[in-house]
Amino acid sequence: MANAARTETEAQRVKREAQGPAAGKPGAAENESSTAPPQLFETLSGIPVKALYTSEDVKPGLAERLGEPGKFPFTRGLHTEMYRARLWTMRQFAGFGSAEHTNQRFHYLLAQGMTGLSTAFDMPTLMGYDPDHAMSLGEVGREGVAISSLEDMEILFRGIPLDQVTTSMTINAPAVVLLAMYVAVAEKQGIPPEKLGGTVQADMLKEFIAQKEWICPPRPSVKICVDMIEWCAQHMPKWNSISISGYHIREAGATAVQELAFTIADGIGYVEECRKRGMDVDEFAPRLSFFWDVHNDFFEEIAKFRAGRRIWAKLMRDRFGAKNPKSWMLRTHAQTAGVSLTAQQPLNNVARVAIQALAAVLGGTQSLHTNSMDETLALPTEEAATVALRTQQIIAYETGVTNVVDPFAGSYFLEALTDRMEEEATAYIRRIDEMGGIIQAVERGYPQKEIADSAYRFQMQVEQGQRTIVGVNRFGGDEEISIPVLKIDPDIERRQIERVRAVRARRDAARWEKTIAALRDACMSDRNLVPYVLDAVRAYATLGEISDVFREAYGVYREPAVF
Amino acid sequence: MARKIRVLVAKAGLDGHDRGAKVVASAMRDAGFEVIYTGLHQTPEMIVQAAVQEDVDAVALSILSGAHMTLFPRVLTLMREKGITDVLLTGGGIIPKEDMAALRAMGVGDLFGPGTPTTAIVDYIRSATRAGAEAAR
Numbered sequence A: 001m002a003n004a005a006r007t008e009t010e011a012q013r014v015k016r017e018a019q020g021p022a023a024g025k026p027g028a029a030e031n032e033s034s035t036a037p038p039q040l041f042e043t044l045s046g047i048p049v050k051a052l053y054t055s056e057d058v059k060p061g062l063a064e065r066l067g068e069p070g071k072f073p074f075t076r077g078l079h080t081e082m083y084r085a086r087l088w089t090m091r092q093f094a095g096f097g098s099a100e101h102t103n104q105r106f107h108y109l110l111a112q113g114m115t116g117l118s119t120a121f122d123m124p125t126l127m128g129y130d131p132d133h134a135m136s137l138g139e140v141g142r143e144g145v146a147i148s149s150l151e152d153m154e155i156l157f158r159g160i161p162l163d164q165v166t167t168s169m170t171i172n173a174p175a176v177v178l179l180a181m182y183v184a185v186a187e188k189q190g191i192p193p194e195k196l197g198g199t200v201q202a203d204m205l206k207e208f209i210a211q212k213e214w215i216c217p218p219r220p221s222v223k224i225c226v227d228m229i230e231w232c233a234q235h236m237p238k239w240n241s242i243s244i245s246g247y248h249i250r251e252a253g254a255t256a257v258q259e260l261a262f263t264i265a266d267g268i269g270y271v272e273e274c275r276k277r278g279m280d281v282d283e284f285a286p287r288l289s290f291f292w293d294v295h296n297d298f299f300e301e302i303a304k305f306r307a308g309r310r311i312w313a314k315l316m317r318d319r320f321g322a323k324n325p326k327s328w329m330l331r332t333h334a335q336t337a338g339v340s341l342t343a344q345q346p347l348n349n350v351a352r353v354a355i356q357a358l359a360a361v362l363g364g365t366q367s368l369h370t371n372s373m374d375e376t377l378a379l380p381t382e383e384a385a386t387v388a389l390r391t392q393q394i395i396a397y398e399t400g401v402t403n404v405v406d407p408f409a410g411s412y413f414l415e416a417l418t419d420r421m422e423e424e425a426t427a428y429i430r431r432i433d434e435m436g437g438i439i440q441a442v443e444r445g446y447p448q449k450e451i452a453d454s455a456y457r458f459q460m461q462v463e464q465g466q467r468t469i470v471g472v473n474r475f476g477g478d479e480e481i482s483i484p485v486l487k488i489d490p491d492i493e494r495r496q497i498e499r500v501r502a503v504r505a506r507r508d509a510a511r512w513e514k515t516i517a518a519l520r521d522a523c524m525s526d527r528n529l530v531p532y533v534l535d536a537v538r539a540y541a542t543l544g545e546i547s548d549v550f551r552e553a554y555g556v557y558r559e560p561a562v563f
Numbered sequence B: 001m002a003r004k005i006r007v008l009v010a011k012a013g014l015d016g017h018d019r020g021a022k023v024v025a026s027a028m029r030d031a032g033f034e035v036i037y038t039g040l041h042q043t044p045e046m047i048v049q050a051a052v053q054e055d056v057d058a059v060a061l062s063i064l065s066g067a068h069m070t071l072f073p074r075v076l077t078l079m080r081e082k083g084i085t086d087v088l089l090t091g092g093g094i095i096p097k098e099d100m101a102a103l104r105a106m107g108v109g110d111l112f113g114p115g116t117p118t119t120a121i122v123d124y125i126r127s128a129t130r131a132g133a134e135a136a137r
Helices: A010-019 A028-035 A062-066 A099-111 A123-127 A150-156 A175-188 A204-211 A218-235 A247-251 A256-276 A281-287 A298-319 A348-363 A382-397 A412-434 A438-443 A446-463 A491-506 A509-523 A530-538 A543-554 B019-030 B044-053 B068-081 B097-106 B118-128 B130-136
Strands: A089-094 A116-120 A166-170 A197-200 A242-245 A288-294 A332-336 A367-369 B006-011 B034-037 B058-063 B088-093
Touching: A010 A412, A010 A446, A062 A412, A089 A099, A089 A166, A089 A382, A099 A116, A099 A150, A099 A382, A150 A175, A150 A491, A166 A175, A175 A197, A175 A218, A175 A530, A175 A543, A197 A242, A204 A218, A204 A247, A204 A256, A204 A438, A204 A446, A218 A242, A218 A256, A218 A281, A218 A438, A218 A530, A218 A543, A242 A247, A242 A256, A247 A256, A247 A288, A256 A281, A256 A288, A256 A298, A256 A412, A256 A438, A256 A446, A281 A288, A288 A298, A288 A348, A298 A332, A298 A348, A298 A412, A332 A348, A348 A367, A348 A382, A438 A446, A446 B019, A446 B118, A509 A530, A509 A543, A530 A543, B006 B019, B006 B044, B019 B034, B019 B058, B019 B088, B019 B118, B044 B058, B044 B068, B058 B068, B058 B118, B068 B088, B068 B097, B088 B118, B118 B130
Parallel strands: A089 A116, A089 A367, A116 A166, A166 A197, A242 A288, A288 A332, A332 A367, B006 B034, B006 B058, B058 B088
Antiparallel strands: none
């Protein structure tokens, strides 16, 4: 931090380049803020904010940059009538303990009016380990539901007709296994894959950048993601084969501009890999989906959603030559910022979540998860999760904000901010292109370092009182407010181990052997792995066993330990 | 001239949330500590081995996955087995107050939750380690 005031950081450099030669001297902002009162007149991304905006602040050509709702470049939203015609999907992330527990939570949330399912998996599942692996010690069922074989998946969706809900699965490194299990459960319900709607996150680039859940190194990991995009394009026309995620990038410490830039750079990476395989862009691009974080800086967040749609539409049409308007649309899920919530005075989080959710709606999101107030303490209790869902329902049904499409359009400030975010994000994307693309940039640790620097800068701003966090560095109370916390039964680990061992003992060993051997063989070729994984899960191969095949074929990734 | 305080910042288990660990490691470095960061996905055995090899004054464990009641006691037991009883075991993450108290009763040092200023962590490590006590003399 000490040298940050003297030398220009990469983030400042990108910012300066985005502004062209007329921009001010690097480092000037730091000098000002050290003598200014403890209030930064800038967005969370460090974009300076003036007291007043006028028509002078909006560059010519606004009408063209905005377009109409439902039309290129989609700045004003993807649909002509937006929420008047259809509200966003209220999709609350849930998962803890065993498949039975989460199945009960799903039934409860559906009964409360939730319209889409969203599955959180535990750490061993996310990392491709069975519960009896040494690395799983103490982690089974803690952060989400433990899914080790098709049997768990059958229990997870028991009593839920999969052609009548849409399901989002937050899984990445072993995503192909969970996708296959979902298809296999649907088969058992008599539902073919083309009728299934939902999303599998399957965005490995952001794992290496931010969330850090992986099995194999970047290139084979991306290869498997592209296998899923390709297979879903052919077999699952209603399924989002990837959710290109800024959420984790932001939560790891990125600014809104960095979130926008690195996420879209990831999107470019996947499109390029698909094209290398000879796929036509309009074959798969309509099923690419996105996932934004929504943080506290209200106007910056709205601007981010709008700028993101515009950048993507231009890229898809002009750089990649997509002809289908659906390929130009950045469809997005959004989640309020877990990282903005405080363990101190946890009830305040209800207010933060409401404001963030409102920004996502005004930004034109297609689906939304609102965080629970107790997430900095543990997984949400049922009561806290219900308040979070009710917050969305209040926005949808009481505030009236859904009546008008893109109501902030034409605001001098918001339009200037939208343009500025587009410029800054585009400058980052250009820099990544110059490095040879996002895979090379990730291998060099470029976005990782940018994010860590931003996280540290933000923390120092908080500690120096330049940024206020209510209840943490200002307005703290002496008395502790305690709220109930969800407890996970430690016995779940033992029961999950017993169950997976029973599955291994009971299954048809010859069929298992044959499907695993076929998968191993396919990993040594360029073939699409999805059909092989599907056969293996039908034969009750476990998630850990399938992941082991990947480990043998492609190796295990180890991140260089730098900070 | 007192020697520098040496701290091992470690990520145990499968948890990939490393924002806090990296911010705290940077703050310790800027406070003049020698910081060794293990990187992600370490087992308790790997962490304790690194603590012995690096001759650290403190091990700071970051856990946000809910596995703290398994991993802290396991690291502590291994530290005792290796005879490094004068090394402070501290850390932070998403850890409920009752669990912090239970871990302290076992012999783990203070643990820090979200919203803690990095200066509080630095000050605590200065006050609770051997090298910190020597420097204060």
